Amino acid sequence: xxxxxxxxxxxxxxxxEAGLDREDLLGIxxxxxxxxxxxxxxxxxxxxxxIPGSFYTGRGNEAAAVGVATAMGPNDVGxxxxxxxxxxxxxxxxxxxxxxQYMGREDGPTRGRDGNVHMAVAELGLxxxxxxxxxxxPVAVGMALAFKIRGDSRxxxxxxxxxxxxxxxxxxxxxxxxVRQLPMVFVCDNNQWAYSTPTYLSYPVEHxxxxxxxxxFEGVVVDGTDVLAVYREAKRAIEKAREGGGxxxxxxxxxxxxxxxxxxxxxxxxxxxxEQWAAYDPIERYRTWLHDHADLTDEEEEQIxxxxxxxxxxxxxxxxxxPLPDPATLEHGxxxxxxxxxxxxxx
Amino acid sequence: xxxxQAISDALRLEMRRDQRVFVLGExxxxxxxxxxxxxxxxxxxxxxxxxxxxxxETAIVGAATGAALMGMxxxxxxQFADFISCAWDHLVTVAAKQYFRVRTPxxxxxxxxxxxxxxxxxxxxxxxxxxxxxxxxxKIACPATPHDAKGLLASAIEDPNxxxxxxxxxxxxxxxxEVPEDRYTVPFGYANVHRPGDDATIVTWGAMVHTATEAADxxxxxGFEAEVxxxxxxxxxxxxxxxxxxxxxxxVLVLHEDTRTGGFGAEIAATIAEEAFxxxxxxxxxxxxxxxxxxxxxxxxxxxxxxxxxxxxALRELAAY
Numbered sequence: 001x002x003x004x005x006x007x008x009x010x011x012x013x014x015x016x017e018a019g020l021d022r023e024d025l026l027g028i029x030x031x032x033x034x035x036x037x038x039x040x041x042x043x044x045x046x047x048x049x050x051i052p053g054s055f056y057t058g059r060g061n062e063a064a065a066v067g068v069a070t071a072m073g074p075n076d077v078g079x080x081x082x083x084x085x086x087x088x089x090x091x092x093x094x095x096x097x098x099x100x101q102y103m104g105r106e107d108g109p110t111r112g113r114d115g116n117v118h119m120a121v122a123e124l125g126l127x128x129x130x131x132x133x134x135x136x137x138p139v140a141v142g143m144a145l146a147f148k149i150r151g152d153s154r155x156x157x158x159x160x161x162x163x164x165x166x167x168x169x170x171x172x173x174x175x176x177x178x179v180r181q182l183p184m185v186f187v188c189d190n191n192q193w194a195y196s197t198p199t200y201l202s203y204p205v206e207h208x209x210x211x212x213x214x215x216x217f218e219g220v221v222v223d224g225t226d227v228l229a230v231y232r233e234a235k236r237a238i239e240k241a242r243e244g245g246g247x248x249x250x251x252x253x254x255x256x257x258x259x260x261x262x263x264x265x266x267x268x269x270x271x272x273x274x275e276q277w278a279a280y281d282p283i284e285r286y287r288t289w290l291h292d293h294a295d296l297t298d299e300e301e302e303q304i305x306x307x308x309x310x311x312x313x314x315x316x317x318x319x320x321x322x323p324l325p326d327p328a329t330l331e332h333g334x335x336x337x338x339x340x341x342x343x344x345x346x347x
Numbered sequence: 348x349x350x351x352q353a354i355s356d357a358l359r360l361e362m363r364r365d366q367r368v369f370v371l372g373e374x375x376x377x378x379x380x381x382x383x384x385x386x387x388x389x390x391x392x393x394x395x396x397x398x399x400x401x402x403x404e405t406a407i408v409g410a411a412t413g414a415a416l417m418g419m420x421x422x423x424x425x426q427f428a429d430f431i432s433c434a435w436d437h438l439v440t441v442a443a444k445q446y447f448r449v450r451t452p453x454x455x456x457x458x459x460x461x462x463x464x465x466x467x468x469x470x471x472x473x474x475x476x477x478x479x480x481x482x483x484x485x486k487i488a489c490p491a492t493p494h495d496a497k498g499l500l501a502s503a504i505e506d507p508n509x510x511x512x513x514x515x516x517x518x519x520x521x522x523x524x525e526v527p528e529d530r531y532t533v534p535f536g537y538a539n540v541h542r543p544g545d546d547a548t549i550v551t552w553g554a555m556v557h558t559a560t561e562a563a564d565x566x567x568x569x570g571f572e573a574e575v576x577x578x579x580x581x582x583x584x585x586x587x588x589x590x591x592x593x594x595x596x597x598x599v600l601v602l603h604e605d606t607r608t609g610g611f612g613a614e615i616a617a618t619i620a621e622e623a624f625x626x627x628x629x630x631x632x633x634x635x636x637x638x639x640x641x642x643x644x645x646x647x648x649x650x651x652x653x654x655x656x657x658x659x660x661a662l663r664e665l666a667a668y
Contacts, residue, residue: 110448
């Protein structure tokens with residue numbers, strides 16, 4: 001089973017066949033803008049000294065994250081990582097809570113117990129990552145296992161990167177998912193740099209998706225800057241899993257357009273590489289496509305931009321009003337009580 | 348009923364009463380588990396509730412965590428407690444911290460056949476409970492009797508937190524006891540007086556409960572009555588009952604099969620020193636395995652695991668103090 005290299009998406013007709021109407025297309029654009037806007041404003045907050053610890057962004061990964069999340073069904077679940085802000089935004093995490101999370105405030109999804117993108121809102125089907133990135137892959141496989149045992153028509157998505165692909169967790173997770181043909185999609189954000197480590201020092205084959213064959217499922221490589229191609233391939237993989245067709249490894253190739261974190265100027269990434277990939281900026285690329293294929297007018301674009309700007313400004317103000325956690329609550333909530341299981345998904 | 352039958356019994360009853368409970372691990376299905384705890388389970392519950400996994404502890408514990416997040420009640424089996432090292436991340440990094448971070452409980456049980464006494468060597472004999480007792484967010488049970496094994500396992504499966512359930516392999520078929528046929532639970536955090544006495548209190552758990560009892564019976568012939576206090580769970584542990592025993596007896600021996608330095612006995616001894624210092628008529632004594640890997644050869648292993656004679660010697664020292 002050779003890896004399949006996905007074609008780019010062309011016409012509006014093709015997009016309609018993939019299940020997106022014009023409203024959906026504009027929604028995708030809005031989500032990508034919100035995603036980048038949150039991270040740009042976060043960067044400013046960091047420089048203002050309002051964000052404790054470090055700060056990570058997913059610049060360059062917006063299409064990969066939003067494209068996959070748009071393809072998820074309402075009851076599907078996943079474990080997105082730190083380049084996947086677009087997944088949180090698309091699933092409906094409120095931006096003001098994300099800013100509150102950045103600043104360690106009480107209204108962030110982790111109430112100041114954890115920082116940056118180490119967050120998730122379980123009600124939206126998302127479960128918070130840990131720093132040991134590939135550790136979430138076996139967890140996502142367990143979600144898919146639960147669906148398989150119960151016969152639920154749901155799919156689990158587990159994210160990883162070119163760096164975390166090297167850890168044993170990735171192998172164990174894919175092997176178990178393959179053996180049991182679980183309703184699972186492995187999404188690799190291959191942004192070509194694991195901190196300062198280039199891909200040729202991370203894996204010795206052409207594509208990470210080449211590995212899928214070894215686990216008995218399909219591997220697909222897609223241009224991670226093409227949001228519609230990502231959407232189409234993710235949709236195929238998710239629906240295949242839902243129908244009992246087993247897992248897929250979907251590799252979205254992008255470039256990490258900033259350093260590993262805010263302290264890192266990425267001096268080790270060749271300048272030409274940044275220039276080359278800047279020409280494929282996912283948002284600019286999609287904006288052009290919308291103008292060319294979906295009759296996006298300048299007025300519509302202006303309106304979307306101003307709505308996003310207002311949303312983020314309001315979100316920042318609201319987050320700033322959120323209190324810091326009370327130190328007296330530090331030792332609360334280390335252990336769950338029976339009442340904590342009275343949530344729909346634990347019943 | 349033997350200790351291992353009690354574990355099997357508890358698991359079967361939980362699976363019958365709660366469809367969400369399922370078992371996963373290496374060789375747990377067709378083979379019934381390395382120690383046969385789940386023998387016959389696949390016939391009764393089917394292959395999707397008694398799941399044979401690849402040889403992959405990381406995937407086993409990680410998948411249990413994910414399934415728990417989706418509302419299941421997984422019971423994962425490590426073939427030997429020693430292999431839990433391969434799944435450290437998934438217990439310590441994910442399961443133990445998820446509720447604290449995002450308020451999503453992880454109701455999983457990891458069954459861990461532990462302990463030595465039969466030349467299992469360095470990788471089939473360990474008692475790694477203290478490593479995990481140090482991790483906030485995990486709970487730990489170490490039953491010593493068939494009654495407690497059955498009741499604690501039911502409690503563990505019901506518990507909304509990740510629970511490590513240490514089953515001492517040397518008790519599996521050696522220890523028998525009265526066990527009610529119906530389902531019952533033994534709550535976490537309550538010690539049990541395995542043998543009464545007022546002259547000293549021996550604080551211990553797991554297989555050492557039986558070693559301590561034999562030693563105490565020996566000393567009773569000399570008129571020295573030691574209490575054997577079985578903690579039953581280490582996280583939470585019954586601090587109040589331990590302190591009560593110290594206040595009443597004024598002499599205390601902390602005994603465990605795990606190695607000495609940083610063992611859970613150190614925590615107990617420190618707590619007694621902090622909170623019951625004025626009640627002590629002698630130093631807090633600790634008896635544990637020496638700080639070496641578990642050796643293979645019978646002569647070495649016997650020197651490693653605290654024996655009845657070692658406990659007798661320690662008690663005599665305490666008595667004489």
